[in-house]
Amino acid sequence: MRKFFLYVYMIVFFLLILVISSCKVLNNPIDPEAESYQGYPTVSSADDVEQVEPVNGSSYTAAFSFIFAFFPGADLYHIQISSSESDFDANIVYDNNTLTINSIDFMGGLSVGTYYWRIRAHEISSSQWGVWSGIWDFTLSWEYTFSGTSPLDEGSTFDTTPLLNWDDVTRAVGYDVQVAGSEAGLEIANIIEVTVSEYQIVSAYNYGETKYWHVRAVNEDEIAGAWGDTWQFEIIEFSSINTILASKGLSMQMALIIPEGSTDTYRDMTLTSYALSETEVTQGDYEAVMGSNPASSHGVGNDYPVYYVSWYDAVQFCNALSTLLGLEEVYSESTWEADFNKNGFYLPIEAQWEYAAGGPNHYTWPLGDIWNNWQYIVFYSQAQPVKSESANGFGLYDVGGNVWEWCHDRYGTSYPHTWETDPTGPLSGGYRILRGGNWDSGGSDALRCDYRSYQVPEWYNYRLHGFRVAVGGFGSW
Secondary structure: OHHHHHHHHHHHHHHHHHHHHHOOOOOOOOOOOOOOOOOOOOOOOOOOHHHOEOOOOEEEOOOOEEEOOOOOOEEEEEEEEEOOOOOOHHHEEEEEEEEOOOEEEOOOOOEOEEEEEEEEEEEOOOOEEOOOOOOEEEEEOOOOOOOOOEOOOOEEEOOOOOEEEOOOOOOEEEEEEEEEOOOHHHHOOOOEEEOOOEEEOOOOOOOOOEEEEEEEEEEOOOOEOOOOOOEEEEEOOHHHHHHHHHHOOOOOOEEEEOOOOOEEEEOOEEEEOEEEEOOOOEHHHHHHHHOOOOOOOOOOOOOOEOOOOOHHHHHHHHHHHHHHOOOOOOEOOOOOOEOOOOOOOEOOOHHHHHHHHOOOOOOOEOOEOOOOHHHOEOOOOOOOOOOOOOOOOOOOOOOOEOOEEEEEEEOOOOOOOOOOEOOOOOOOOOOEEEEOOOOOOOOOHHHOOOOOEEEOOOOOOOOOEEOOOEEEOOOOO
């Protein structure tokens, strides 16, 4: 009987040994950071990618979830994400050791690029963290391009507090903007978060400064896209525009019109400061900008006013001149509508033209309230060189006579609407305004500052039609 119990005892002992040997034995020192710390496996290995999401090497453009192998004895999981595989610890961008389940939704807040992640588990029984898993990688991608930026890249602006804007990006719910005094400075510049595709500079820049800026889009999953191209613009003072024009080989000079200080109520409307070219656009400047001279037979030479130009020709010249000086084009050449928020050249609006023609004293004719035909280029057989007349009170030449001058406005039977600021005339109509009379005018009426004429904008084959250009206005200065 004793032998029987001895045999039973031995069998039980051996079975107990087998059970104990089949259990996982942790061999951990107290310090989990020690070199001999072994921990225990969590995700079995980096090769078991079928147990892991995101799958190693995956690319995502939208939100996703991290899912990793479940460890039965774990009460917590620890996930880390780094922007570097070789120097993982020094480049951690996300660190969370409070997970109670073996998954977590993508937390957002990352920009496009490749990231590396790993996981470890915390065992309930030993209160120890296990070893880190292998390292997996995933890529965030979101491709887009920016367009419609303002101010123009490598362009200029007169505004010391410019509005930076760009076209909307599909899926974007916000944008990050950086502005700096150098391209290298963008690396450390503050990130400005905006919810619309524009940013208003608040603190005024100094004239002569060049600023650099770029933008990136942020989508609904808080994924920040790549930074767009770096753009730059220069803040230029109005007084420098004539120097810039001369540097481009142009004879044109601009005269600043400041109505009664900053604004003026004239004909029950308000005008803000603007500038007009001192003379009608010359044939020399037109050819320099557009590559050809349409004038012939009725006064030809670099210092003669250009003629045989339609309203569309004049508008295209304004856009080309804007581009030449790094300013924004005001006119769309598909719709021929003007965006006066742009900072480039345009045909003067009728109210600007009339106000400037009368000078500070609002004369009846450009050079006074008494008509003297010998003061003006009228009753001539052809156009005359610009500055053949004396300048008026604003320093403008040939405002009366020489060639008719196209204005921006469409023609309406009455003067532009009253009690408006910088009125741009009727919204529709088949004619455009002409002002100032011409060398073949037969009397004084056509040279009055308030005399209005009009013609279809396509009309180019006429020896008496020219133009001068405007810039500024609309509250931009």
